Amino acid sequence: MKKGIFGVLLLSGCALAFAPASAKPKPGWKIGVQAYSFRNGSFFQAVDLVRGLGLKYIEAYPGQPIGGGVKGTMDYHMDPATRQKVLDYLQKQGVTMISYGVVDARSAADWKKIFDFAKAMHLPGIVSEPRDNQISMVSSLADQYHINVAIHDEPRPDHYWTPDSVLAVLPLAGKRVGDCADIGHWAYSGLNVVDCLKKMEGRIMELHFKDVGNQEPSPGETNVVWGTGHADIEGALKELLRQHFKGMLIIEYENNPTANLPQIRQSLDYYHQVMDQLTK
Numbered sequence: 001m002k003k004g005i006f007g008v009l010l011l012s013g014c015a016l017a018f019a020p021a022s023a024k025p026k027p028g029w030k031i032g033v034q035a036y037s038f039r040n041g042s043f044f045q046a047v048d049l050v051r052g053l054g055l056k057y058i059e060a061y062p063g064q065p066i067g068g069g070v071k072g073t074m075d076y077h078m079d080p081a082t083r084q085k086v087l088d089y090l091q092k093q094g095v096t097m098i099s100y101g102v103v104d105a106r107s108a109a110d111w112k113k114i115f116d117f118a119k120a121m122h123l124p125g126i127v128s129e130p131r132d133n134q135i136s137m138v139s140s141l142a143d144q145y146h147i148n149v150a151i152h153d154e155p156r157p158d159h160y161w162t163p164d165s166v167l168a169v170l171p172l173a174g175k176r177v178g179d180c181a182d183i184g185h186w187a188y189s190g191l192n193v194v195d196c197l198k199k200m201e202g203r204i205m206e207l208h209f210k211d212v213g214n215q216e217p218s219p220g221e222t223n224v225v226w227g228t229g230h231a232d233i234e235g236a237l238k239e240l241l242r243q244h245f246k247g248m249l250i251i252e253y254e255n256n257p258t259a260n261l262p263q264i265r266q267s268l269d270y271y272h273q274v275m276d277q278l279t280k
Contacts, residue, residue, distance in 0.1 A: 027241070027279060032057025032098055034208060034252040035064055035074075037260060042067020043074050043086070047095050053264065058090075059099040059127070059250050076103065076117035083120050098248060099206060101127025101180070102152045108137060115145045125205060125248075127152045127180045129160055132169055139173035149173075150180035150205040155221065156189035163199040170203060178203040184210035184252070187231035188221045194235040197243070206248035207240075209233075211267070223253050223260075226267035227274070234274050241278055 035046040035058055043060060044067035050058045064074045070085050072078055078086075090097055100123055105111045111134070118126050125148035130138045142149045151166050160166055163186075166179050179200045183193045185208070197204070211229035213222040226233045251267065253260045 028246070030057050030098060030248045031055055032059055032096075032248065032250050033264070034059045034061065034250050036061050037251065037253045037264070038257055039064060040257045041065075044068040044070075044089055047090060047093050049261065050095055051093050053261070053268070055251075056094065057096050057098040057248070057250075059101065059248075060097055061101060062103050074100075076100070076114045078117070080120070083117070087121065097121055097123065099123060099125050099127055099150075099250065101150070102129060104128055104130065111138060111141055115141050115147060118147050119145055124148060125150055127206070129154065129158075131159070132172070135169045135172040135177065139177045142176035143174055147176070148205050149177045151177065152180040152208070153182040153185050155185045161185070161189050162191065163196045167199065167203075178205040180206050180208060182208040182210075182252075183231050183233075183236055184208065184212045184221065184223060184254075187215060187229070188212045190216050193232050194239050197236060197239045201243050204240075204243075204245060204247060206250055208252045209236075209249050210252045210254070221254060223255050223263075225263050225270065227270045233270070234278075237271070237274055238278055 032055055033046070033050045033053065035043055038046040038049055042065045046064070047058055060074045062073070062075055066072055066074060066082070066086060068089060070082060072082055100118060100121070103114055103126060105114055114126065127150045128138070129152050130149070138149055151160055151169070153160050153166065155161060170177065181197060181200055181204050183196070186193050186196045210223050211226045211231040211233055213224040213229050215230040251264060253264055256263070
């Protein structure tokens, strides 16, 4: 996920008319969608789309309008009444907000507000990119609140563009700090996805799962249907099974936010086909 400016989504009237995808998490993985995939609309609209895909989990991100007549954005400063409205809508739709990010803060006070928000929203974890001098403090908060922090891999030349850069700071933290493996960003940066997953074995808390059509950094990363790009999706799934991975697999599709449901559905179909073969 890249941070950006958010517009207004004109959802197609047929967007929710597709039959729900066959969502069979295997082997017990919690599969959800990063709301950034539908970033031009509201969070409530993203929840509806996730439900329409037959999935039960969503990862929210800061800055997205809440929607449904509720003022404000999915900002960690939201007041308790607004938080409750968000929780009520999620419950009504049968969707769980399972994570939040990418979110960062400069001050210790703001980091505490992030964790207070995560606790109020019943989140098991957040996704962030804390700098080296913040790792110890963030780790202490993670232990205090019993909330995990997954360090997000951005594309080259970001600070956390390689597994090595994440592994370099993990000795400064406890077990509640790990990795959000963005396999699309790895592939986009010219890295071998399976090799990266092997390096991060035991520290992967969740994945931003996507495939990319371009293997080297260029003006814009192009996401493609899983299995048609450079990310070696089948190899990644096989490696996660070998590692007995038990975390979250978060679907992210960064382009065509107003019309990417067909590609997400095709990606889910590919996932089920591969997993049927790998788990025979």
